[in-house]
């Protein structure tokens with residue numbers, strides 16, 4: 329039975345951009361890469377960001393991923409104002425709480441699949457690295473390829489390894505920048521179904537894409553133009 333006095337704490341949004349702007353350069357040559365953007369992503373949400381080249385998608389991804397900082401406005405990650413964080417504090421958020429997936433996979437060619445997947449844990453000296461890497465590879469259905477090097481895997485399999493590497497730290501948020509941009513349609517479908525199942529099991533995902541059919545895999549899509557959000561669908 330619930331007692332009248334008990335109230336759950338409200339869960340903060342996993343990410344909240346509040347009037348966020350980022351510009352490069354100064355004076356006449358200033359580029360407003362993103363301008364006065366407001367974005368709220370709740371835990372468990374799956375959001376696609378769409379827009380033509382130059383619209384500010386990568387800038388947004390860099391900000392959200394704590395790889396860059398805002399010129400003005402605020403960025404709250406899980407309720408904490410990271411716009412005030414020092415570089416070591418930002419690095420901690422990046423390494424522990426965000427999993428990155430890139431268009432080009434960014435795997436180390438000389439390392440086997442499981443050695444690539446354990447990398448985020450090497451930096452923090454975890455003792456159960458191998459077990460966790462194997463569990464992440466099982467989640468992406470690559471248990472039969474753990475000793476293979478990237479060149480011995482298809483593009484779709486390489487991206488699965490990269491997703492396993494993003495998952496191995498059990499991050500709060502998965503950030504994917506054009507994750508299917510280098511894949512054929514069959515591998516694209518496989519990666520989208522994997523991202524969908526990761527979302528269904530509770531992970532928050534922000535995915536950048538310029539393809540409408542890829543964006544349709546998310547729960548909602550935000551459209552950018554010239555550094556601004558112009559529309560939301562889904």
Ligand code: ADP
Nearest residue numbers: 352359361379380381382383384385386387388
């Ligand atoms: P997208 O990923 O949608 O193609 P970007 O975020 O890369 O867009 O770029 C948005 C705008 O900001 C573009 O006009 C781009 O030229 C500019 N821009 C991006 N990065 C820099 C930078 N480091 N210095 C100057 N201008 C930049």
Ligand code: MG
Nearest residue numbers: 382385386387
């Ligand atoms: Mg880009």
